[in-house]
Amino acid sequence: MVLAQGIANAPSTSPQNSTTAKVDRALSEEPNWYFSWGYSRQQYAPSDIHVSQPGLGNDFTVRQAAGSDFPATMQETFTAIRNFDLTLPQENVRVGKFMNPEKTFAIEFSLDHTKYQTDLGQVAQVNGTINNQPYNANMVLDANNFFYALHNGLNHLMVNAVWLHHLAGPEKQAGDLQLISRVGAGILLPHADNTILGKQNEVGPKSENICCFASNDWWQVNGWTAGVEVGVRYRVYKSIFLELTQKFAYGALRKVPVYQGTADQTLWMSEQVLSAGFLF
Numbered sequence: 001m002v003l004a005q006g007i008a009n010a011p012s013t014s015p016q017n018s019t020t021a022k023v024d025r026a027l028s029e030e031p032n033w034y035f036s037w038g039y040s041r042q043q044y045a046p047s048d049i050h051v052s053q054p055g056l057g058n059d060f061t062v063r064q065a066a067g068s069d070f071p072a073t074m075q076e077t078f079t080a081i082r083n084f085d086l087t088l089p090q091e092n093v094r095v096g097k098f099m100n101p102e103k104t105f106a107i108e109f110s111l112d113h114t115k116y117q118t119d120l121g122q123v124a125q126v127n128g129t130i131n132n133q134p135y136n137a138n139m140v141l142d143a144n145n146f147f148y149a150l151h152n153g154l155n156h157l158m159v160n161a162v163w164l165h166h167l168a169g170p171e172k173q174a175g176d177l178q179l180i181s182r183v184g185a186g187i188l189l190p191h192a193d194n195t196i197l198g199k200q201n202e203v204g205p206k207s208e209n210i211c212c213f214a215s216n217d218w219w220q221v222n223g224w225t226a227g228v229e230v231g232v233r234y235r236v237y238k239s240i241f242l243e244l245t246q247k248f249a250y251g252a253l254r255k256v257p258v259y260q261g262t263a264d265q266t267l268w269m270s271e272q273v274l275s276a277g278f279l280f
Helices: 002-008 015-029 074-082
Strands: 033-044 047-053 058-065 091-098 105-118 122-130 133-141 146-168 177-190 193-196 223-237 240-258 261-279
Touching (some): 033 105, 033 240, 105 177, 105 261, 146 223, 177 240
Antiparallel strands (some): 033 091, 033 261, 047 261, 091 105, 105 146, 146 177, 146 193, 177 223, 223 240
8 A cells, every 4th residue: 555655646757747857957057148259341232321410501412322341451350350459340249048948049139330431532423402502413422521430330239039050060069060040120329420511520539428319429329220140150169159140231320410410321231240159
């Protein structure tokens, strides 16, 4: 009787309990977070830039302005990193948490510290009103009459959904090669540095008004962004990985500060990101 009662009261070992135990063990014993830091290059499609300066009688659009990232060359990027000026190039930060025991889905915060500037010396069509007079002509965009830059920078702050798919090598070990894809959206937090028709915009030193909604803040929330990204992640060690991805993003910039006014712009961006990270 005693033996039979002991057997009857023994803990269940059903398949459901076994699966639950494996999930609990995976979530408690294996790394559930990751962090990465990397660098990138961007290419931008030509875009319209609309400038409004009511007090100066200006309300015009620069049509299909060409723009580039900064530093302009890979050599300048390597020089900056070699000199330990680690935030001069276009850096990228990712922090993510896995949401399932298989570590194939994560929610991630990302910062893409991209940079943008209109190309000097290009000729663009400009139409609208300048100095309260109708204007419709081509203009050479030089450093004095139209230089529009987001050097510090054109920051994309996004929340992403992330998927990983095993491609080759031992899973969750050194040599594991995974396909990684992201989709996300967020805000644009640029710092504007521009000269429009000889008038330079100044927002004051970075040390005083840092962020994020006042007209004289160094960084200001000036729009929204959305993007997709795909690439590969390779584990060089069990907890260390390298990642190479291609990203496409759309950004809508609104009320970017210019001298006594604002500018609006939409941007299509292509970006290549090389980063290193670790799991913890």
